[in-house]
Amino acid sequence: MSILVLSDALTELPPSISVIQSEIGEAGGFSPAFLSDLKIGESDHLLLSSEAVHLSPNLEQAFVQESYLTEKTIATHHLFQEESLRTQLGDNQVLACKEEVLATTVRSHLVNQLKVHESDLQNVLSLLKDLYPHYHEAALAYLEQKSYLKVVAFYMQASLAQEFARMVQRVAKSFFDNFDFAKVDVHRLRSLRHFFPLLFSAFLSAPPSLQVKRIGSVSILHPTIDLFLPLWKEEAxxxxxxxxxxxxxxxxxxxxxxxxxxxxxxxxxxxxxxxxxxxxxxxxxxxxxxxxxxxxxxxxxxxxxxxxxxxxxxxxxxxxxxxxxxxxxxxxxxxxxxxxxxxxxxxxxxxxxxxxxxxxxxxxxxxxxxxxxxxxxxxxxxxxxxxxxxxxxxxxxxxxxxxxxxxxxxxxxxxxxxxxxxxxxxxxxxxxxxxxxxxxxxxxxxxxxxxxxxxxxxxxxxxxxxxxxxxxxxxxxxxxxxxxxxxxxxxxxxxxxxxxxxxxxxxxxxxxxxxxxxxxxxxxxxxxxxxxxGKQSLLLRLFPRGSKRRSFAKRLFYRTTGS
The missing domain is CATH 3.90.550.10 (Spore Coat Polysaccharide Biosynthesis Protein SpsA; Chain A)
Known part of the structure; x- marks a missing residue:
């Protein structure tokens, strides 16, 4: 199994796991370079995490949040464990995050809550219609439903992952070829990352639809904090x-x-x-x-x-x-x-x-x-x-x-x-x-x-x-x-x-x-x-450091606390 973590900043992950990290830009996984440099065998499986969200094969609820990706977090939620993932996969083709249920449609949520520009959304849909008509129909259906996929995290056979990657790469390249970076701010650029879950949802549901099992996921609140420091020079x-x-x-x-x-x-x-x-x-x-x-x-x-x-x-x-x-x-x-x-x-x-x-x-x-x-x-x-x-x-x-x-x-x-x-x-x-x-x-x-x-x-x-x-x-x-x-x-x-x-x-x-x-x-x-x-605290004025009075107070403290 290959493990890929898409991250806004590369960090030192726990040494117990062998992970490939890929630093992403403002648009997240919606990139012409998505999976382009990843070397995996056709028969292998790929586990992908993004937006600091990781699939948990033993989690009953849809979603939990942990502060840090520690060894304890990994062990508690069985993160990155291939045997547990294969057991959950069974006869299915894909493991993916559970969807959220919205009060409105996905389209309305993207445009009104997440501030995705309608023109950008229409551009992506137009590209899908030209390049992948069957994915275009699936994307339209997804936008009108209320079940919303917030982030992309999956476990699937490498050949399927590479098929999805080719679709993302082609759509993203065509989109950015005609995108005027000089006329947009960083907030609009960041809103483009919401197209990554849109494309993934279309990929899963387009006919012939894949057999997908939805499982729980763990979100890491502070994903960019290192948990250890690697060796610099052995002789240092x-x-x-x-x-x-x-x-x-x-x-x-x-x-x-x-x-x-x-x-x-x-x-x-x-x-x-x-x-x-x-x-x-x-x-x-x-x-x-x-x-x-x-x-x-x-x-x-x-x-x-x-x-x-x-x-x-x-x-x-x-x-x-x-x-x-x-x-x-x-x-x-x-x-x-x-x-x-x-x-x-x-x-x-x-x-x-x-x-x-x-x-x-x-x-x-x-x-x-x-x-x-x-x-x-x-x-x-x-x-x-x-x-x-x-x-x-x-x-x-x-x-x-x-x-x-x-x-x-x-x-x-x-x-x-x-x-x-x-x-x-x-x-x-x-x-x-x-x-x-x-x-x-x-x-x-x-x-x-x-x-x-x-x-x-x-x-x-x-x-x-x-x-x-x-x-x-x-x-x-x-x-x-x-x-x-x-x-x-x-x-x-x-x-x-x-x-x-x-x-x-x-x-x-x-x-x-x-x-x-x-x-x-x-x-x-x-x-x-x-x-x-005059800014000394009352405690320091009454018990100056180094004084007999302070020493006596400390001895009294130790006696009363049983130390």
Whole structure:
């Protein structure tokens, strides 16, 4: 069976199905090129979908709508399954969508509701009369009935499909040969796609009429959203970020620093997981990357993969929804085995290909230790030690890792948990540090500890270093050494360089900001931050980030919620 999907825009469909996609113009399937380049055997069958509508061999009702064409949607409705389609076909010649019943005739519906020009309709009918008189009579009969075929989706023998295609091609070519594109707008051009179902209905009912079985269909609300990203270059270093429009300027600075330290002989596949970055900001980021021929930038919206899942955002912290995107990476990049995940509030001072080349020694992921946790769990936060022991399952002396810089073995991540299982874990409200806690719990014993120089967290508001000093001396030594020779600086915490330009290591951020495409916007952000102190929320004024009062409030929250 050959599967053809007519689409307004080519997308990456689920890898479980082998589909031929054909990008159509404004007139849809009503085209001189319809099926012209499709190579199928005469004895084969063709399954065709158009207008984001797919035949469902197990659907009792005429029509259902799904948001995305996911693997779950395909399995639920038996989409693209040849055995089920053949069973439904039986002794019939064609499977097609069920028709709708209108309150008026099809002709009236086309002209009055769908704004098809009467002159265009008459032109098509005239061409049918000249070229295919028997189809002309069938088309006239169809226009006077109240059973209306909205879209074309069918399953039939290839020879029949090719016969239909020749009819469409010939009529469409004759129509467009005399069509003055200079005198029509896009709305009139789009109205021509309604002639595709008209021709199909005439093809089915013209004598000798074909044996047609009408079955249910599934309409996809968002058909142009990709569900995964294909492999770009097998030898490329893959770097994944999660961002939103608010953090786009910081992402630009991070990417600029990354690109400044790349090897010209190596390839870098940069992937940004996002749902609301504007086209204007994307254009700026693409302009930045275009200066480096060895790098490719791709954006991916995970909305389809998150659809229907409940993600718990911790109300007591500043963790954003984008943080959870890292759990989806294994599904987004099904052809990849090893990638880097980096928080975008970082500055990179070394070639990340060297980080990606680290031998994880069979572990699931690589990360640095969280430098504050030993001191906090050792007594500064009386509740943290028992929490790490009881909830996370860490034994005495076991390291707790920071999740802002990760080297991920995706093959092992998939073996450990499915994406559904990871997201299910993320929905549990018992965790203090959300996804970071989940990774530490589920990957316990499967961490490879990276040198701290690859994730040097800054001394946020001069409050982090005193905490580290209260912990093990060996951790302090490693932290101080990493500060002397950092390979990646992470502005973790509430204090960011664009809010506090004189904060720890902010000079590095502004060094790369000056040559990024967002320098003007970053300067505006600094101005807004310094000139609008009164815009702080009441919650932040009562419980400032980093304050003892906020820490107490968080501990109280965890106790009352049983965390």
């Amino acid at each position: 270093t893959v770097v994944v970020f999660a961002s939103n429009e608010k953090f786009a300027p910081a992402l630009a600075v991070c990417m600029n620093s990354l690109l400044e330290h790349t090897d010209p002989s190596h390839f870098y596949d940069i992937i940004v997981l996002e749902s609301d970055i504007t086209e204007f900001s994307k254009a700026r980021l693409e302009l930045l990357v275009s200066r480096f021929g060895q790098a490719k930038l791709r954006f991916f919206n995970p909305k389809a993969l998150l659809f229907g899942r409940q993600l718990q955002k911790n109300p007591a912290d500043h963790i954003s929804l984008e943080t959870y995107y890292r759990f989806l990476i294994a599904d987004i990049l099904p052809q990849y085995s090893k990638v880097l995940y980096l928080d975008c509030d970082t500055v990179i001072l070394e070639d990340v290909a060297k980080l990606a080349a680290v031998d994880l020694q069979g572990k699931v992921l690589g990360a640095t230790i969280d430098v504050e946790i030993p001191a906090l769990a050792g007594g500064l936060d009386p509740d943290l030690g028992p929490y790490l022991s009881k909830v996370i399952g860490l034994g005495e002396g076991e390291a707790y890792h920071q999740a802002g810089v990760l080297v991920l073995d995706l093959s092992k991540m998939r073996s450990l948990h499915s994406v559904d299982e990871w997201i299910g874990l993320a929905g549990e409200r018992k965790y203090r540090y959300n996804d970071q806690d989940i990774l530490n719990k589920e990957c316990r014993g499967h961490y490879y500890t990276l040198p701290m120089e690859w994730n040097l967290v800054v001394d946020c508001n001069h409050r982090r270093l005193p905490i580290i000093e209260a912990g093990p001396y060996s951790v302090l030594q490693e932290y101080l050494e990493a500060r002397r020779h950092p390979k990646l600086v992470h502005y973790a915490g509430f204090e960011k360089p664009w809010d506090a330009p004189d904060s720890d290591f902010s000079h590095l951020f502004w060094h790369y900001a000056r040559t990024s495409e967002f320098y003007d916007r970053l300067l505006a952000m600094v101005h807004m931050s310094s000139s609008s102190p």
